[in-house]
Amino acid sequence: MKTIQFILQKEFLQIFRNRAMLPILFVMPIVQLLVLSFAATYELKEASFALIDYDQSSLSRELSAQFQATGYFSLEHKTFDTDEALEELKAGNVNMVLTIPENFSRDYSQGNSVSVQMLIDAVDGTKAGMIQSYGSSIIRDFNQNHIREVQLISSKKAPQLSRIELIPVNWYNPDLDYITYMVPGILVVLVSMIGLFLSGMNIVREQEIGTIEQLNVTPIKKSHFITGKIVPFWIIGMVDLVIGLALARYGFNIPFLGSLTLILIVSGIYLIVIQALGLFISTVTSTQQQAMFIAWFIMVVFILMGGLFTPIESMPVWAQDLTLANPVAWFIKMMRMVLLKGAGWQEIQHMVFVLIGMGGLFYGVAINRYKKTAG
């Protein structure tokens, strides 16, 4: 036990001696949490559009005004030239071209069917989808406000329709607030980076500068050595997590429905698992550059396939099955369940066991591969 103390003392000294590391360890995660949480949103804030109004009537002006009044659309360009508008669309200066046809006002008042054209830049399909649905709903509202008058004048009557009403009820996040959803996931990413990169890199570093050879001729126990590499970054990871949780609770007002203790326990286990993976990487690489590169690759895949940014439900079934082997996906899911839905041990225990299983596997392989004596 005494040996462990000496080893830990040395590891901490080395970590904190590196001036550049301190801000990286404690400031960067906070900045990232702030930036990422605000950046990761699919909500439509503002779309610019070009207007081609061939009608020039009070009704057509009212329609374009209604687009702007919602606050989602801003009028960037006005023209009568379709080609010019398309140029603007192509250059990316506007996201949509709204064309109101000639005789729009007259045809509409007579109770005929009229359509306005929305040409949407669909390079970004997500945004295009939002523009489409917001735009359509503006047009629908416009229609509903005016159709009565039209019907009175034209005496064409809309028949009584059979209608099924779909009433949406949003649980856990009634305002559909994206930040609430993202923050717990981003916390996972921050903790994972510290866990995966730093402990693994640390061992490779000893290999690279040659000190590991000196250690290997000492009676140091494998388990002591590995503990010395795991524990400091585990503690740092947990400290970062607690800071992050505090920020989430008091800065972002994320509801903490579940038990904080449960979150901390699960996080502790998760960190050990992800560190084990870092350890494994360090046993198959010989330079920090290699280790970094592999760790990065794995991290990017884990995050992008972990349901953080795009829902796992959107993946094809084979890819959904692959996420079963992704510890990041499991942890993101648990964080969200416990924090946002108040899930307890009952609901998440099977996932915790999966994590523990993975951890055991990684450690087994890593310890097996880390040898004091080469072949």
Added chain:
Amino acid sequence: MPEVAIQTRDLTKKFGDFTAVNQISFDVRRGEIFGFLGANGAGKTTAIKMLTGLLSPTSGEGSVAGHDIHSESEAIKKKIGYMSQRFSLYDDLTVKENIRFYGGVYGLSRHILRSKYDEILEKVDLKDEIDSRVGSLPLGWKQKLAFSIALLHEPKIVFLDEPTGGVDPITRRQFWEMIYKASEDGVTVFVTTHYMDEAEYCDRVSIMVDGKIEALDSPVELKRSFSAKSIEEVFIELARGAENSDG
């Protein structure tokens, strides 16, 4: 502690088709300064790695401090000190922190450690530098410090792999004085070098060429049997016709 500190019989290491160490057999007596000479690539480092438990041999037998190198490498590690070719202290730790860490790894108590600080600093004349980062010290001091740390846990045998590489002649001289001092205290010293003048300081030297030991005797006997004026001449005589050496 047996009279024979290190013993090998037909010790061999192959890397694929390449035989780095080819059936070497020798005994090192207790308290002896045993010089292990050879050109770069002759297999010295490979041999030392097998003896210290860093590398497992392909075939042959060996024992260090009475323990079998195949099965008891962890027991050997408690009894030996090692200083590798590459500088192996932590540059970003201070002199004191390095001593404390390695002492801790060998299980020395804090009490013993405290007396060791003074002893080592006295020995290498680093009193004023105890809180300096090791990275900022000149190479010669680093090497002397590394040697002292290798002796920290009072091992019976110490392995030095080219300890004086790149060091100035005065420091080399001081270094060898430290080796003599250790030897007087009963420590067996196993040292590799390619400075031939250093070979003259050893009790006995072996000369390795292409993975084999071509000669083993005291410097005086070697010079006589090869009728050479210096070990250097002996070495050049033997190294002629070597295949694997590159320098």
Added chain:
Amino acid sequence: MNAFKGFVKKEFKQIYRDKRTLLVLFGMPVIMMILFGFAIRNEIQSAEVAVLDLSKDSMTAELIQKIESNPSFDITHYLQAYNEVEPLFQKGNVKAVLIFENNFEQKMVRHSSAKIQMVTDATDPNLARLLQAYTSSIVQDFSDDLNPEISIEQAGLSPEIRMMYNPELRSVNLFVPGLIAVILMLISALMTSISITREKEMGNMEILLVSPLKPYQIIIGKVLPYLVLSLVNVFTILLLAIFVFEVPFEGSFILFFAESILFILTALSLGVFISAVANNQQTAMMVSLAGLLLPTVLLSGFIFPISSMPQVLQWISHIIPAKWFLEIVRSIMLKGGGISVLWFQTAILVVITLLFMGLSMKRFNVRLQ
């Protein structure tokens, strides 16, 4: 000049000798393309939903049948009571519950109106929104079928929508340019910054600096192999994009490669700059990570539209090179944009590149004196 040639040769050899890293370097973009091309989507593939049918008549059965047959939905639970909803959501797999009110068919017949409540697990607001949109269009179709007598010719205003450049709204068209940017950043910036810092850490840099090589020659020698590697990767990704994912390529290949080289140079200059300020590999790595890769993924418009971000972040995104590169590549590939519309973005990349090259040169020169 000979010394320089020898040095470049050595650098190439060092990188290309390491087969494992090489495999990762070339294999990674391919795996990423395939995984993300197929897996990262915003469309729903198969979401688990539950049904609570309080009516159990032929009409609800028909509607449920219709939902079931939609590939986006996978009805996994049939509930009996409302209080079963909460525990189901707690377990986490079911994303929405459709609740049909009692006497559904009867109400439709008598009042032409009936209600379905759709309870969503809105922890993921985006998914909840999508599920609602999908369901509402299914329900709409269903009720349209109930009103066959209504002619299409109808009073009122309707939008005519055309999706330009990407009519099927395929996510992969959007992600490919982003992926190119991420991979180039990874190889060019991260790898160079680490490899140069490594030389510094190992003490080799000093040896190189006292050699007859000029500092800029050392830098060029260091970055050249990564430039070649990056270009090969751009080529691979492009081939995969066009032939496997059938991403359209409307613009000029020459312009595309020229812009890619420019962006590689930008990334390399950033990598060199990081190595000039960092003194060990861990620092270099963490700075690249926080300063380059995350912004490239998150603030460039790769996944999240920049226009959705708060104003401050929109400003910050202007200094992210990947943002400009993404605009360029998306325009070239999907819209057939030429240099006449892209000169501004190109100019910004040139300025960023020159700026960081200059800054790092200065730092390396200072070190020499």
